Amino acid sequence: MRYWLMKSEPEVFSFEDLLKAPKQTTHWEGVRNYQARNLMRDEFKAGDGVLFYHSNADVTGIAGVAEVVKEGYPDSAAEDPKSDYYDPITKKKPNPWVLVDVRATQRLQQTVTRDMLKADPAFKNMMVLKKGARLSVQPVTKEEFQRVLKIGGAQKL
DNA sequence: GCCAACGTTGGC
DNA sequence: GCCAACGTTGGC
Numbered sequence: 001m002r003y004w005l006m007k008s009e010p011e012v013f014s015f016e017d018l019l020k021a022p023k024q025t026t027h028w029e030g031v032r033n034y035q036a037r038n039l040m041r042d043e044f045k046a047g048d049g050v051l052f053y054h055s056n057a058d059v060t061g062i063a064g065v066a067e068v069v070k071e072g073y074p075d076s077a078a079e080d081p082k083s084d085y086y087d088p089i090t091k092k093k094p095n096p097w098v099l100v101d102v103r104a105t106q107r108l109q110q111t112v113t114r115d116m117l118k119a120d121p122a123f124k125n126m127m128v129l130k131k132g133a134r135l136s137v138q139p140v141t142k143e144e145f146q147r148v149l150k151i152g153g154a155q156k157l
Numbered sequence: 158g159c160c161a162a163c164g165t166t167g168g169c
Numbered sequence: 170g171c172c173a174a175c176g177t178t179g180g181c
Binding site for chain 3: 158159160161162163164165166167168169
Binding site: 033034035131132133134135 | 173174175176
């Protein structure tokens with residue numbers, strides 16, 4: 001089993017939104033980057049752990065914990081001209097985009113903020129802290145994952 | 158196939 | 170709102 005960090009802008013879709021969603025599960029649609037697509041298509045496995053990261057937020061950091069419940073399959077929003085995530089390439093070529101389903105598994109008593117991550121040597125190699133790290137889906141280590149749960153005060157749902 | 162121009166991401 | 174870093178596009 002592996003561990004991931006997934007970014008979402010809370011104004012678009014927050015961890016609170018995930019908690020309120022049916023079965024506390026969402027289709028992680030809209031990833032339009034090939035590197036991230038490759039990770040979701042080839043590396044994500046059911047049961048993998050997910051740190052739910054709020055980017056472009058008032059409080060930037062890890063807001064909650066989730067797991068992969070369905071492995072990569074086509075992101076049909078890319079084929080829907082009315083969707084915000086429509087990609088016109090799908091008119092000419094097979095839809096290249098993939099998503100996974102993610103379910104909330106744990107709340108955090110407090111968001112593990114970016115400042116907290118930066119202050120803790122356990123996270124010094126984390127990709128999300130590197131300058132210019134825009135990849136919206138990133139691997140994290142087991143140690144990083146477990147430390148986030150610990151300092152965030154993770155509570156099972 | 159190079160690379161300049163452009164668009165996007167995301168921290169600050 | 171600014172802007173640095175990055176990915177993509179398209180002219181040549």
